[in-house]
Amino acid sequence: MNLFIKLVQVVFLYGFYLLGSWLHDFLQIPLPGSIIGLLLVWGALSMNVLSLKWIESGAHSLLSVLPIFFIPATVAVMNYGHFFSGKGSLLIPITIVSTFLTMGVASFVSQTVAKRLGKRKAGSECN
Template sequence: MIQTLAIILGFQLTGEVLSRALSLPLPGPVTGLVLLVLACILRPALAEAIRPVTQGLLAHLSLFFVPAGVGIVAHWDLLRDQGLGLAVALMGSTLLAIAAGAWAFTAVARLTGSEEREALRDQGRE
């Protein structure tokens, strides 16, 4: 287990170093995750070796939200003062993210000529 955690954290550290050294627009952990996925694709034995520990981490993923909850309680005064603005920003960004996802899905479906569009065309719905 410790070896697997060391591998995961090593990829995260590598991603952080690369992200900062190359001024990448991605956060270090995301860069490290991409590197880990690539390593698992290139070496399936690595994926099998880390699978039990990673599944255990995913099973208890909710524990990683405890620090966020503590942060909310610690900054309650700020949330009380700026709560409305934060709520509007969260709802607005959520709606924009949903719209962007729908637009991207539609664009990819048009570019790839998805089978569903062809089925609708055959039924006369489009």
């Protein structure tokens, strides 16, 4: 029974993907259909149109196998050895700098949002 529930939830999530792909084709939106579908799921969850319990275990099942999908991309990089042989040493510092830059920007944004929400909450408690 649990497997059936997960399967139904995965099919439901796949429906959002198909809807996003259809919107991409129909409206010529410059985003991939999968991203549009993800935004539709996020919007439905944010507006409480979709309950998290309706998709949670199916989403966890998909996330548990997600690393498998990176294997083909990693193997495909092996076809471009000539590109990485000359510039491969530059990729290491670029990766390190971009990682720290991403972490810094993410922490700055999260701190700013937390402070604004804290001020809003404090302001509403005073009224």
